[in-house]
Structures are given as C-alpha cells and as structure tokens.
Amino acid sequence: MWELFVRSLDASIVLAIAALGELIGQRSGVLNVGIEGVMLFGATFGFIVAQTTGDYTTGFIAAIAIGAIIGLMHGVFSITLGVDQVVSGMGIWILGFGLTTYIGNPYTGPLGMARIDRIGGLSPFFYLALALIFLTWFVLNKTSLGLKIRSVGENPEVAEVSGVSVNRIRYLCVIVSGMLMGLAGGVYGLSYNPVWNYNFLMGWGFIALALVFFSMWNPFIMFGGAVLFGALWQLALSPEFILPGVMSRYLWRMVPFVITIVVLVLMSTRWFRTHWGAAKPEALGVPYKKEG
C-alpha cells in the first residue's frame, strides 16, 4: 500500500511541476498547449545526456535548458510575432513528438543507471515540487514582480500604461514556464519511468494542461489536483490493488483522460464562465500589441 502511495506521488510530482510551468505562463497571459511537446523534449534530451555522461545533474540541466529554448521559441511566435497561441502550441507538440522520436530512437531501452536516492522514503523531487509551488504562490501574490505578472495576464494595456514592459514580463514567464516543463519531462524520463520509448509520456502533458484550468490558477489547488490525478493514474495501472475485478484495466487507464475531458468541457460552459470566470486571466491567449 505504501509502495502504491509513493509511486502515485512520484507521478503527481511530474504533473505538478509541469502544470506549475503552464500556470506561470498562463498567469502572464500566454497559453502553451504544447506542454506535452516541451516535456517530451525535456525527457528525451535529459535521458540522452544523462546516459551519455553518466551524470544525473547534467541530464537535468539539459532537460531544463531545452525547455527554456522551446519556451523562448513559443515566446517569439506568440509574443513578438503575435501568432495564435494555440497554433504555436500545437506546432510545438507535433515538433516535439516527431523530433524526439527521430533523435531518441537509437536510445530505446532502459537508462541503465542507479536509481536516484530517496529522501525520507520519498523522491527528492517531491520536496523540490513543494518548494517551487510555495515559491510561485509567494512571488505571484506577495511581490511586485508577481503583481506585474498577474496584471500583464489580466490586462496588458493597463500594465503598459503603469510603466510595466508587457513583453519583457511575458518572455520571462514563458521561459521559466518552459524550464519547468523541461524539468518535469526530465523527472519523468530519469526518475519516474527511465526507459526510453517513442512517445513514452503518453499524454501526461495534456493532463497537466487540464490541471491548470482545474486549479483555477491557484498553485495549491493545482498540487491537490496533481495528487488526485497521480493516484488515479497509478490505480489505473494496477486496479486490482483496491478494486479487484471491477472493470478492465484498460478502462481504468482511460479515467484520467475522461476526467480531463469532463473538466475541460465544464470549464468551457456558460455556467462556469458566469460563476467562476473571474479566476481566469482575462487576457489569456490574446496576443498583445502596443498602441501608437
């Protein structure tokens, strides 16, 4: 039972770090639906670099760096060029899926390194995730930088006339956002599931995306959601633990995705918008162009 709990928490950590990245970007008004692609890049590059150098740290640095580059790319498209953010994000997903399949193919198979040591029985990334979540909450709500980020996400014109550089803040956020997504990919590929296979992320990025909406853009609620989804996922892998014989495991495996779809559908209803719409960053997904 403890095993199952630890394992599901490991899954939650990946989802939480990735979703935190998406959340930071979205609070500044930039939507990145290509989160799955960024994570695939992070997982694959982290895996290859770690295996080649035999060093975990270098692997994670590679994962974060490639995440930052892809985040920057999304920034150039959606901030400077003003491209539709969904289109740019989809492009990133398709690029990530294709390119990592091509590059990673020769590395198919297990990582072949000693597992990362646990601290107090839990993954060290659990503590890192908690720290990052608290830090994000603190920065967003208690600091001048956070106020600027939130304002840019709500109403960029207002931020601009208050003397805030909208583009600078948005670039900062998409890059940090990409770094966290890359890190999440690295944690997946080097710690949770260190066996490379094409598309071995299996849609986790999309679950993380849904989590952000699910969380009402609050990092703590988002962590709760991540724990719930991690548990559901782990349960789906071995349902016989708790509910032996109830439904096929393949149906169980669908559950996180079904919930994701249901959440996203609910979020887009009129009812939701009228009752909870205020939580959503007003300028989310809207390219900003300076007047004059």
Add this chain to the structure above:
Amino acid sequence: MPTENQTKEKTVLEARGITKRFPGCCANEQINFAIKQGEVHAILGENGAGKTTLMNILFGLYQPDEGELFFNGEKVDFKSPLDAIEKGIGMVHQKRKLVQAHSVIENIMLGHPDSGKILNFKRVKKEVSELCEQYGFKLDLDAKVWQLSEGQKQSVEIIKALYRGAKVLILDEPTSALSPPETRNLLDSIMSMVESGLAVVPFITHKLPIVLEISHHVTVLRNGRVTAKFATAGATEKSLAKSMVGREVIIKLDKVEVERGKPVLEVNNLSAYNEKDHLALSGVSFTIHEGEIFGIAGVSGNGQEELADVLAGLRKAASGTILLDGNDITHDSTLERWRKGVGYVPAERNEVGTICDYSLIENVAMNYYFEEEYVPRGIINYKSLRQLTESLIAEYNVATPGPDVKAKALSGGNLQKLILARVLSKKPRLIIVNLPTQGLDVGAIEFVQNKLLQAKKDKAAILLISGEIEEALSLSDWVAPIYEGKFMDIIPWTDAERDNVGAMMAGMKPKVESL
C-alpha cells in the same frame, strides 16, 4: 467661479508649436498653451479636433513631428508613458485602465517604484488613505475593481496618478460616465487638488457648463489648431460652442408638440438577466404612444442596455410581456420584430451597429436584406441597394468619399448618421435608440436630435435611452430615471426637474409633492 489669485503661479507644462501629422485626420498643427500650477485648464474640442492626438503626445504615446514640450521650464522629450509618469504627468483615460480582477490597492501599487520588491501593503494603504482623505475620495482599498461603480473606478485612477506623484493631472472626459451626485463629488475633489497646487487639465467634448464652472482657462481646438483661448471668467456657453464648432449652435431645442396617437409599445412587468446571470432589469412597465418620445435617463449599467436588448429581441425576457400595436411580440425573433416595424439604433456603433470591414452598402443592407425589393428570390440586387445607400448618404449628409468605403473609415458622427438613416428610412413604428449622441460632437448631436424629432412628427413611438439628463429632458415627453433595473418614477416632461431626475438616477426615492 474660482478666484483669480491662485492662477498667477508659475507654469508647469508648456507646449510650443506642437505639430503631429497623420495621413488623414486628427493631426495637430502648431499647438501652443501654458498650464500653470494650481489651475484648471480645460482643453475643449469636438471629435476629430485633435484632442486625442494632443493627449497622446502629452502622455508620451506619440512623439510630435515638430515643437517642444517644457515641464517646469525644462525641455522634455517623452519616449513612452513611463517617461511622462516619471516627470509628473498623470493621465486618467476615458476608457478605464484598471485590472478588474485585482483589488484597488493592487491597482494603485502596480508599477509604482516604491511599492517594494515584496509588496508593502500596510505602508501603501496608509499613504493612500491619507491621499483619499485629503482630496475627499471614499474608497474601499481592498474591494475588487469590478465591484466598483464607474465613478469609484475613476477615483481609483485619479488616486493612482496622484500617488505616483502627478503634478499635472490630465482627465479625459471626466464626467461622461458619472451620475450627477458623483460629478459633484469629482468637481469638489478637483477644487481641493487645485488648492494644493496641482494643475488639472480636463479634455472635454461637449459638457460646456462644467467647463464654465470649474476651469480658470480654456483652450479650444478645432481641426487640429488652437482657435481660441479664454480666461473662463469672460466666456459663455455660447461663445465656447461657437469657437468649437465655428458657427452659432442652438443649445436649447424647442419642444415639438405632436398629438398623442394610439399606443404602439406596451411593456408589462418586464425582467431580464445580464451576462453574469444577475437580474439586471426587474419588472418595468410602460407605454409609448404614436408621436411620443419616452426617455430613460440613467447611468450606464443600470439595466437600460438589457431593456434595449430585450425589446430588440437580442436577449430573452425572464418574465413579462411586450406588445407592439396590440400584438404580443415577447417571443418573436429579431427579424420578425424588424418586419413588424421595430427599428434599433444600438449604443455600440462599431461593434453592434455596423460591421466595420463591410462597405456602407452592405451595412445598409443589414436592415434591408429581408425585403423582396432589394433581395428578390434571395439574390442581392446591388444596383438598387447602391441607389438606396446613395440617397441615404445625400439625405443625411454623411461625409464619405462614396458608398463603397468600409464603415470603419467613417467618423463616429457619420457612422451614427448612416445607422440612423437606414433605420429611419424604413419608417418604423417603434424606434429604440440607445445613447444616440454619446461621443458625438456638438454639430452631430444637433443633427441626430433633429432627426429624432422629425421621426416623432412622423408618428413613430421612440424609446430614447440617454445618460445625459439634458438630452432626456429636452427631447422626451416622458422621463423615467432608471436605477438598478427599476424605474424610480415616470414623469411627464413638464414636471421633470433636472436636480430631481439626477438624484433619482443615483437611486434616491422620488420627492413626494408637498401640499
């Protein structure tokens, strides 16, 4: 009238020969003025006179092609709004520049250099409260901006500029969204700012009495040039209007007496919800007869928009009935209502009234596409639509190069004339007009109001929704002040007094006649 002795202070902001050229309209030519410490210096002009361009130059959004700006005697060169803010220019736009989802204090702190890397709410709150106290603003600093009234939001912007250290406060149409008591408070606050040495520069299109009341000096713009400078003590409403428009303007309209005909619109206990699912209109009843103008006076957001939408068939009625010439049209579609003789002039000319990327012909067609004469068997007859559009343009003096230009090329006044033309030309039984003169200049206002009076003579029933008490009182036969979705009263024009109607627009109960 403010006293003269404060106005001999030194000049804070001076413009010398400011010129900005654009391909097309709204440029500035050789603008000169000097604004002194401790004075209210109004800049007056019609739409298209170059006010917006000038404002954007003063605030650093545009850079002038020629000419120089001086701040406290020192030449300044604003590359961005931030430069202007740092020098001490505060700008309160007509369109609110606030983050709706954030609290008042967060909005004030945004971008302020002293708000601290880690936000120091306690200190800023104390300082802001002192400012509010000093200038007579009442604000709940922890309230979210979306919960505030338009007047309160404006106060937040003023306080934000003052807290940022503004020495010159530019106010764009400061009273346009305020109820009369809110206007009163604002004017009092402006006076106390002036007393403490600030310069206040309101940009105003047509509220001439306010200009006369609060300003020390007036600079009038027309066609991008300064046409007159007054010390307000020597100016009158007439002289201001004349230098703005370039000709004599009739300020007071004569009442048009029309014999009251049959009832056209009967509204019974009508209610409706707004986008947020709150009851925005709750149980209004009224009747409009042929040849009558029924004026609804209210500050925007009190249910009048929802009323117009429900009558036009754009929003479902939550309860109640609408009768047109005795027939129930409560559940009719918008098209059926148009066919039965409802005409609608929406407040949002650019968003609802027209499609900005369509030509004038296509925009006129929006009220004619269902007429067999113009669209026989579903095929558009562009030739007859073109003739129609050309005749409407001529009859309504729409200034345009031709019927093929896109609607977005027209100024607000000309666009309104076109919309009015296509609606009135169908001789509707009922005309719903929402804020018909909002944002128009004096000349266009005169034109629109006369057309409405003409329609009244032609026996139409007119529902006029207005934010301007003067307009509602001078045009209407009946005036209904609306507040929070209810009529405070329905008053015949002969009994309607300005102050009383204004108080009811702000939610005060009607005065009971003393015997």
